[in-house]
Amino acid sequence: MALGLLASASVLFYVGSADAFNALAYGGRVMGVAFVTAALVEAVATLAVCDYWGKRVLRYSGAAVLVGVGIVTVTNLMFLFTQIQGRSYTPFLWLWITLVLWAAWAFWLLTRQKAWQGVPHPKGVALSVVVSGVVGIASLAYSQMYVPYSAPVRISFGVSFGDPTASADGASLHVPAHIEFRNMGSVRIYVVGTMWKVNGWPTKFTEKGVSEDTWKSDALGYNRALKHVDYFYSRMLGTGKFAGPGDRLDPGVDLSQDFVVDVPLRTGLGRVEIDATASFIRADRGKLGNSYGDSVAPSWDLASGKHLVDAPSRVARSGDDFYRYHSKIYHSSEMLNLTHAVDYATTWWVFPKWQEGVDFAEGDTDPDLVPSISRDPEGVELLSDSEQEPYGMTTHSRWAERSLDELLKAAKK
Known part of the structure; x- marks a missing residue:
């Protein structure tokens, strides 16, 4: 006994x-x-x-x-x-x-x-x-x-354009952009991954209007449809991170960031779009391993640029380059660590290659952020929403768009 x-x-x-x-x-x-x-x-x-x-x-x-x-x-x-x-x-x-x-x-x-x-x-x-x-x-x-x-998580998250200026040679615009990312609540969070990207879209005004198939496709794929504006294949103008993987965002902490993107004026671009994505977990439900911020692993050889390894098929197509961050994710208490299986947090920054059917120009790319929590160390087996929910993982996206005419007018003020 x-x-x-x-x-x-x-x-x-x-x-x-x-x-x-x-x-x-x-x-x-x-x-x-x-x-x-x-x-x-x-x-x-x-x-x-x-x-x-x-x-x-x-x-x-x-x-x-x-x-x-x-x-x-x-x-x-x-x-x-x-x-x-x-x-x-x-x-x-x-x-x-x-x-x-x-x-x-x-x-x-x-x-x-x-x-x-x-x-x-x-x-x-x-x-x-x-x-x-x-x-x-x-x-x-x-x-x-x-x-x-x-206690709810309250994150102030948004994107906005600043006042552009013309380059000295008149070939481009220097367009400032601002991403606000600030913890306004009482709950600490851990950053799983962030990405910003700026795309330029060649556009054409059509008085007759685009076809029904086109505006339906735009409404479905881009959450907006403009009847008299035809969008063509996009070109990436810039991409990056505004918060480091594994960063801790305490209440009141501000990780907002400003950056400047150069927009060429003689390439037929009509619209400029800023997209920002942030994925995070609640710090009172889980904790990323200390190694997460140093776990970056690219899919290509840094010396030769040769593609070495593919991401899981749910993340990217074969041949697409990426880099990822990855670590064990800990539960909020040792009691849960003993009674729940080990899970892993993985975030992929994917750079798709052009192929027929994509919406970006040949020879270009459109980066994507893919965060996940999985049961296996390699991040292949994705947990269901109900299995991920205890960690409070949330992914938010924000975007803003300006016409090139609008930016040019602002630059001349």
């Missing part, structure tokens, strides 16, 4: 000491302190076992053992239910099942021996154990379910 109590106490002390200092949410740290306290009570119960099955010098050693077994039951049922709720397998599942079965056997044995005899108000003691269990379950629900979901 002492072995079961000692095993449970060891697990509780390990989980509790880790969560008391390192859990990502305040409620998780409270649960950590509760687990450490429960581990100490189980340690006392382990010592009481020696007395109860020995000389019984201590009057309440049987009750102490009974309380310890009760704590084993409550805590390991919590671990087991959390594992079932996560719908994932870890080897610790067998430990929770074993300890729950052991607790049932221990209760049966202690009941046969009437271990509560000699204890004043035994019903009160039993009630206290039940109340402790209810409080523990309520604390678990509060720390793991309510707290990480109650």
